[in-house]
Amino acid sequence: MQYKAYCFDLDGTVYRGNEPIASAVTFIHALQAKGIEPFFITNNSSKTVAELQATLLNMGIIAQADHIYSSALATASYITENFTGERAMLIGSHGLRDALQREGIEIVEHGASVVVVGIDKDVNYMKLAIAAVALQQGATLVSTNQDIKFPTEHGFVPGNGAFTTLIADVASVTPHYVGKPSPRMLEMIARDHHLRKEEMVLIGDNHDTDILCGVNYGIATIHVATGVTPSADATQATYRINELTDLL
Numbered sequence: 001m002q003y004k005a006y007c008f009d010l011d012g013t014v015y016r017g018n019e020p021i022a023s024a025v026t027f028i029h030a031l032q033a034k035g036i037e038p039f040f041i042t043n044n045s046s047k048t049v050a051e052l053q054a055t056l057l058n059m060g061i062i063a064q065a066d067h068i069y070s071s072a073l074a075t076a077s078y079i080t081e082n083f084t085g086e087r088a089m090l091i092g093s094h095g096l097r098d099a100l101q102r103e104g105i106e107i108v109e110h111g112a113s114v115v116v117v118g119i120d121k122d123v124n125y126m127k128l129a130i131a132a133v134a135l136q137q138g139a140t141l142v143s144t145n146q147d148i149k150f151p152t153e154h155g156f157v158p159g160n161g162a163f164t165t166l167i168a169d170v171a172s173v174t175p176h177y178v179g180k181p182s183p184r185m186l187e188m189i190a191r192d193h194h195l196r197k198e199e200m201v202l203i204g205d206n207h208d209t210d211i212l213c214g215v216n217y218g219i220a221t222i223h224v225a226t227g228v229t230p231s232a233d234a235t236q237a238t239y240r241i242n243e244l245t246d247l248l
């Protein structure tokens with residue numbers, strides 16, 4: 001198979017926690033040796049692009065900054081495109097704050113017209129309560145991603161979707177989710193780099209986020225069995241492989 005744009009999920013596909021997945025690094029180096037610069041798309045909104053680039057460098061991968069797309073960037077561009085003059089209340093970490101500020105979105109503590117939710121390891125009762133009240137006063141709920149849980153070496157821990165669901169339920173509103181499986185990050189890649197759908201492929205470990213993101217956008221997908229979803233359950237993937245070196 002030959003594509004112009006290989007769009008890699010990160011956690012579970014390129015690395016697991018702090019450990020690179022050797023077969024992925026080998027495959028990415030092989031692409032780069034052929035002059036193909038990979039794209040990276042992650043639902044993780046906690047890091048800036050520069051931090052994601054540094055993380056990849058630690059794994060032995062030199063990534064172009066303009067080839068890295070996070071749910072933080074996608075959320076900021078979603079707000080800019082769909083609303084005007086927004087005042088955003090933020091539950092999230094510095095990666096999301098940075099992305100919103102780069103889009104010129106005002107961040108406020110009170111009187112928000114949009115509540116933006118991304119993973120926030122310093123989240124507390126008061127933040128959740130203020131957000132729930134803002135939603136009842138008419139603010140729109142925009143969330144980076146709907147992942148309810150996140151795998152760690154100890155077991156599953158709460159993901160961003162768990163907190164988003166919590167405040168949405170309290171306020172009886174429906175969140176706008178921006179990260180995978182929404183195709184928005186793929187749309188941004190296609191637009192920014194002038195790519196056609198048949199030139200693009202999505203590579204990921206999670207069926208319900210990665211593979212469905214590719215399906216929703218209408219491009220080919222490769223499921224790799226190095227992360228969350230076992231191969232047998234990746235039913236909608238175009239290709240299913242054990243590890244990326246199987247493609248070499």
Ligand SMILES: [Mg+2]
Pocket residue numbers: 009010011012013204205206227
């Ligand atoms: Mg993953």
